[in-house]
Amino acid sequence: MPKGKKAMPKAIEKPAAFGPDLDIGAFKREAARWPSRAVSTLPQDITQRALSVGVKANEEERAGTYFQIDHSVVSRAVQRAFKGKVEIMSTGEALKRYPWAKKYWWKLVNPGTDKYTALAKLKWDQGYFIRILEGQKVTFPLQACLFISSENLNQNPHNLIIAEPDSEAQIITGCTVHPNVQSGLHVGVSEFCVKRGAKLTFTMIHNWAQNVDVRPRTAALIEDDATFVCNYICLNPVKSLQMYPVAYCRGANSRVSFNTILYGVKNSYLDVGSKIVLQGKGSRGEVIARAIATDKAQIYARGLLVGEHEDSRAHLECRGLLLSNESFIDSIPELVGKVKGTELSHEAAVGKIAEDQIQYLMARGFSESEAEALIIRGFMDVSIFGLPDLLKEEIKRMLDASIAGAL
Amino acid sequence: MALTIEDLTVKIAERKVLNGVNLEVPKRETHVLLGPNGSGKTSLIMSILGFPSFRVLSGRIRFDGTDVTNLPTDERARLGLGVAFQNPPSIRGVKLGEVFRHIAKGEVNEIELAKITNIPMEFLERDLNLGFSGGELKRSEIFQLLAQRPSFAIFDEPDSGVDVENLDIIGKAISGFLKGRAGLLITHLGHILRYVKTDVAHVMIRGKIACSGEPNKIFDLIMKQGYKWCEKCPKVKKPCLKR
Numbered sequence: 001m002p003k004g005k006k007a008m009p010k011a012i013e014k015p016a017a018f019g020p021d022l023d024i025g026a027f028k029r030e031a032a033r034w035p036s037r038a039v040s041t042l043p044q045d046i047t048q049r050a051l052s053v054g055v056k057a058n059e060e061e062r063a064g065t066y067f068q069i070d071h072s073v074v075s076r077a078v079q080r081a082f083k084g085k086v087e088i089m090s091t092g093e094a095l096k097r098y099p100w101a102k103k104y105w106w107k108l109v110n111p112g113t114d115k116y117t118a119l120a121k122l123k124w125d126q127g128y129f130i131r132i133l134e135g136q137k138v139t140f141p142l143q144a145c146l147f148i149s150s151e152n153l154n155q156n157p158h159n160l161i162i163a164e165p166d167s168e169a170q171i172i173t174g175c176t177v178h179p180n181v182q183s184g185l186h187v188g189v190s191e192f193c194v195k196r197g198a199k200l201t202f203t204m205i206h207n208w209a210q211n212v213d214v215r216p217r218t219a220a221l222i223e224d225d226a227t228f229v230c231n232y233i234c235l236n237p238v239k240s241l242q243m244y245p246v247a248y249c250r251g252a253n254s255r256v257s258f259n260t261i262l263y264g265v266k267n268s269y270l271d272v273g274s275k276i277v278l279q280g281k282g283s284r285g286e287v288i289a290r291a292i293a294t295d296k297a298q299i300y301a302r303g304l305l306v307g308e309h310e311d312s313r314a315h316l317e318c319r320g321l322l323l324s325n326e327s328f329i330d331s332i333p334e335l336v337g338k339v340k341g342t343e344l345s346h347e348a349a350v351g352k353i354a355e356d357q358i359q360y361l362m363a364r365g366f367s368e369s370e371a372e373a374l375i376i377r378g379f380m381d382v383s384i385f386g387l388p389d390l391l392k393e394e395i396k397r398m399l400d401a402s403i404a405g406a407l
Numbered sequence: 408m409a410l411t412i413e414d415l416t417v418k419i420a421e422r423k424v425l426n427g428v429n430l431e432v433p434k435r436e437t438h439v440l441l442g443p444n445g446s447g448k449t450s451l452i453m454s455i456l457g458f459p460s461f462r463v464l465s466g467r468i469r470f471d472g473t474d475v476t477n478l479p480t481d482e483r484a485r486l487g488l489g490v491a492f493q494n495p496p497s498i499r500g501v502k503l504g505e506v507f508r509h510i511a512k513g514e515v516n517e518i519e520l521a522k523i524t525n526i527p528m529e530f531l532e533r534d535l536n537l538g539f540s541g542g543e544l545k546r547s548e549i550f551q552l553l554a555q556r557p558s559f560a561i562f563d564e565p566d567s568g569v570d571v572e573n574l575d576i577i578g579k580a581i582s583g584f585l586k587g588r589a590g591l592l593i594t595h596l597g598h599i600l601r602y603v604k605t606d607v608a609h610v611m612i613r614g615k616i617a618c619s620g621e622p623n624k625i626f627d628l629i630m631k632q633g634y635k636w637c638e639k640c641p642k643v644k645k646p647c648l649k650r
Contacts, residue, residue: 354496360495363481363492364484365484368481377500378500381534383500
């Protein structure tokens with residue numbers, strides 16, 4: 001694994017395995033500094049966009065907040081009731097304060113993977129460090145917002161999330177841009193460590209702009225009896241988005257679920273996969289993806305399950321719905337069994353809304369458009385996410401607003 | 408008349424499924440439609456509902472005096488036509504409760520209706536028809552239809568694949584609902600006729616109403632002799648019998 005900066009000059013030229021190749025030099029690196037301030041005092045045009053990705057400026061029903069604008073850490077705070085249970089700071093601070101944090105830094109994601117990981121290594125722009133302390137149950141969601149406020153900016157946050165043994169938490173991360181921003185490049189590296197007996201539900205919501213390119217690079221390590229739920233939602237236009245997060249179920253009885261909801265509109269190019277490597281005895285994994293493509297959107301929905309332990313099992317389910325003739329969905333599931341005894345399966349379906357479903361609802365008095373909206377909403381049913389009711393309702397409202405807007 | 412069908416001929420793709428159907432159901436009457444598999448009973452229902460793949464070549468469908476032959480399905484439903492389907496599609500992520508709330512418009516007591524159709528309340532949170540057993544499907548269809556409160560209710564084989572206890576529940580629910588309304592029942596083995604009083608029976612053979620008459624008499628004959636009896640019947644060749 002070439003890790004040093006010496007190896008970087010080569011990697012910085014290396015196109016990613018998937019997605020359109022970008023000229024990373026075409027984006028600007030300089031951004032004005034934002035002073036740190038309370039999230040509630042941020043201008044309304046920023047807080048409203050943040051809310052569209054689940055980040056609440058009033059921090060109501062949130063256990064803690066991290067807010068980054070461009071390259072500046074604007075706010076990071078844990079609500080009083082959760083002090084001593086969870087830590088939130090920038091990764092820069094964390095690496096200074098905790099020498100041991102290096103053990104987790106660039107360990108699961110290889111900076112030499114492609115030009116985007118190399119870029120994040122060479123031009124690192126903070127990112128959040130969230131650590132849930134041993135045995136602590138954080139009942140309200142923690143929230144993080146990565147915000148781009150400057151046109152054509154390149155932003156490369158690197159996040160580190162550690163769920164200590166037997167801890168429990170939900171994190172909601174919203175990534176978005178200022179309404180005036182049309183283009184930019186966001187490269188987010190996220191490394192997760194979910195330790196023995198811990199349970200972490202991570203929900204990432206993206207709301208970009210029509211000319212923004214996005215290249216998240218995510219990896220998670222799941223230890224004995226630990227569970228990682230990783231949800232991803234993208235409902236708004238983006239120029240190109242390519243990601244293929246991976247979870248290593250290394251521990252005995254480790255569990256991972258990836259749930260993805262994609263709504264491709266306009267000219268969006270979405271290439272989103274989920275990869276699970278089953279290494280521990282009794283490890284289990286699940287990938288559920290729902291993709292809707294309309295207008296001229298192109299969606300690649302990938303999935304890769306790798307069984308490396310004799311007692312391991314995983315399932316992948318991908319459903320795609322085409323709403324226009326110019327849209328495109330390519331579902332690419334892959335199963336790799338490396339030992340006997342591993343059980344891997346997949347089911348995939350791509351098509352248009354079934355005529356018999358529309359007719360059936362019309363026979364109950366729904367108009368054609370009401371029937372379509374109901375079926376689309378049902379197709380993107382968030383109950384697959386295993387979210388707590390609070391987040392479920394919030395995300396449902398977001399989905400409803402997007403679907404209503406798109407129809 | 409609640410429903411009048413005149414000389415209706417219908418094609419699906421290139422296949423003729425109805426071949427000059429004539430049928431009248433007066434207000435406050437319930438009729439039963441019998442016929443061998445593939446004779447066109449379900450096609451007739453889909454045509455009454457106006458499903459687009461059932462293409463009307465000739466004839467008229469009138470509902471409460473209004474010509475609905477060219478109306479879209481949802482408008483027919485709003486005029487008061489409703490069907491409990493034999494094989495409804497399942498719709499992932501759409502909850503039975505959501506559909507109920509849309510069609511009941513706050514005017515139907517959900518708990519009471521669930522009780523008389525034996526729908527457990529947790530069913531309202533389940534995906535519509537997904538993984539429902541045969542009996543559950545029938546009950547969910549009747550639950551929805553009763554929430555819809557059509558003035559003309561069609562039940563397509565509500566008694567097929569239903570166990571004894573649930574037959575009793577379904578039978579009573581349908582019979583209670585049809586009081587004062589008009590309806591059309593399709594049945595194969597006639598179990599539902601023990602609960603629902605019907606006024607006229609029609610026998611459909613090869614896309615036509617071959618004979619109409621007193622329900623018990625016709626049903627007994629069919630049970631004893633099968634539809635072969637109908638096919639041999641000299642009257643069958645005649646267009647339509649007056650009762």
